Amino acid sequence: xxxxxxxxxxxxxxxxxxxxxxxxxxxxxxxxxxxxxxxxxxxxxxxxxxxxxxxxxxxxxxxxxxxxxxxxxxxxxxxxxxxxxxxxxxxxxxxxxxxxxxxxxxxxxxxxxxxxxxxxxxxxxxxxxxxxxxxxxxxxxxxxxxxxxxxxxxxxxxxxxxxxxxxxxxxxxxxxxxxxxxxxxxxxxxxxxxxxxxxxxxxxxxxxxxxxxxxxxxxxxxxxxxxxxxxxxxxxxxxxxxxxxxxxxxxxxxxxxxxxxxxxxxxxxx
Numbered sequence: 001x002x003x004x005x006x007x008x009x010x011x012x013x014x015x016x017x018x019x020x021x022x023x024x025x026x027x028x029x030x031x032x033x034x035x036x037x038x039x040x041x042x043x044x045x046x047x048x049x050x051x052x053x054x055x056x057x058x059x060x061x062x063x064x065x066x067x068x069x070x071x072x073x074x075x076x077x078x079x080x081x082x083x084x085x086x087x088x089x090x091x092x093x094x095x096x097x098x099x100x101x102x103x104x105x106x107x108x109x110x111x112x113x114x115x116x117x118x119x120x121x122x123x124x125x126x127x128x129x130x131x132x133x134x135x136x137x138x139x140x141x142x143x144x145x146x147x148x149x150x151x152x153x154x155x156x157x158x159x160x161x162x163x164x165x166x167x168x169x170x171x172x173x174x175x176x177x178x179x180x181x182x183x184x185x186x187x188x189x190x191x192x193x194x195x196x197x198x199x200x201x202x203x204x205x206x207x208x209x210x211x212x213x214x215x216x217x218x219x220x221x222x223x224x225x226x227x228x229x230x231x232x233x234x235x236x237x238x239x240x241x242x243x244x245x246x247x248x249x250x251x252x253x254x255x256x257x258x259x260x261x262x263x264x265x266x267x268x269x270x
Contacts, residue, residue: 005162007114010131011106013159014054017138018102021050022095024142024151031091035148037244040077043148044088047098049079050141054101057130060118062108068119105134122173136163143244153244157200157234164195164208164238168219171268177216182267187212191260194226195241197234206234210264217268228256243269 005013031044038046060068079088086093112118114128122129139155140163146153155163170176177183191213197206209224210217230237232252239245240252247254247261254261 004128004132004165005158007109007128007131009159010128010135011109013135014102014106014109014131014138017135017142018050018098021138021142021145022099024146025091025095025149027092029091029149031089031094033148035144037144037147041079042088043145044091044094045079046141046144046148047094048081048085048088050138051085051094051098051101052079052082053137054098054105054134057134058101058105058108061105061112061116061127061130064117065119066117066125102138109134121175122170132162132166135159136166139163140242140244143239143242147244153239154235155238157197157204157206160234160238161197161200161204161206164206164241165221167241168208168210168217170270172217172219174216176270180270183217186217186264186267187215189213190227191263192224192226192228193261193264194224194229195237196223196229196231197237198231199233206237212264226256228254228258228261230254230261240265 029043031042031047033043035041035043035046041049059065081087086097088094109127109131112127114126114131116127117125118127118130119125120129139159143153171183193210195208195210200206205221207221207223208219209222209226210219230240230247230252236245236249236251240247240249243265245251247258247265
């Protein structure tokens with residue numbers, strides 16, 4: 001069993017990751033470029049999506065919403081500017097709006113604390129969920145944005161490891177299978193995976209054993225032999241897991257059943 005980071009750590013991460021994202025784009029990024037890891041979107045669409053996610057979380061926590069009705073636009077593949085949102089071709093407007101939204105979200109989260117009741121799509125029904133979710137949502141979309149403009153992506157190991165924990169926890173939720181039926185295909189005899197970050201301190205224990213031999217996804221932080229292992233720096237292991245880097249990258253080492261890894265990566269997505 002792993003322990004979440006502190007509520008304040010997530011709040012700080014939301015601000016830090018938003019700031020790093022905006023500063024990496026500077027004043028001259030082309031918001032019309034396609035985001036390679038979200039090929040349906042331009043960079044402008046990506047920034048709009050992150051800002052909208054921040055604002056949705058702000059409203060949920062601020063109003064202590066316990067029954068969530070998705071907005072009409074939730075089913076659309078393409079983010080569409082709503083009231084007060086800038087155009088997707090306005091970089092200065094988007095970065096200012098994104099910063100404003102992150103600051104507003106963190107202010108609400110800090111005032112609420114980690115235990116304020118609120119709807120979530122997981123078992124944990126408190127504001128702590130949205131602090132963690134917003135931190136990692138911003139982190140991974142920073143990776144998307146940096147990939148679109150050709151800037152190297154790196155993340156602090158403890159935050160990256162927690163991002164892996166959160167993701168694997170989602171995949172183990174019964175509700176996840178209802179939302180993504182392809183997750184039902186994951187379990188099978190002999191299907192085990194091991195993730196191993198090679199550049200982290202021992203006390204972080206940045207290794208994961210993913211067990212698909214039962215009826216659902218199970219996982220634990222552990223060093224155990226598996227059918228396939230992915231070894232490499234923490235940022236790169238995270239990036240492969242989230243399909244921000246291809247499994248064939250020379251930045252990680254894949255040992256064992258590569259077909260199983262590909263099988264996992266094709267299905268373990270939302």
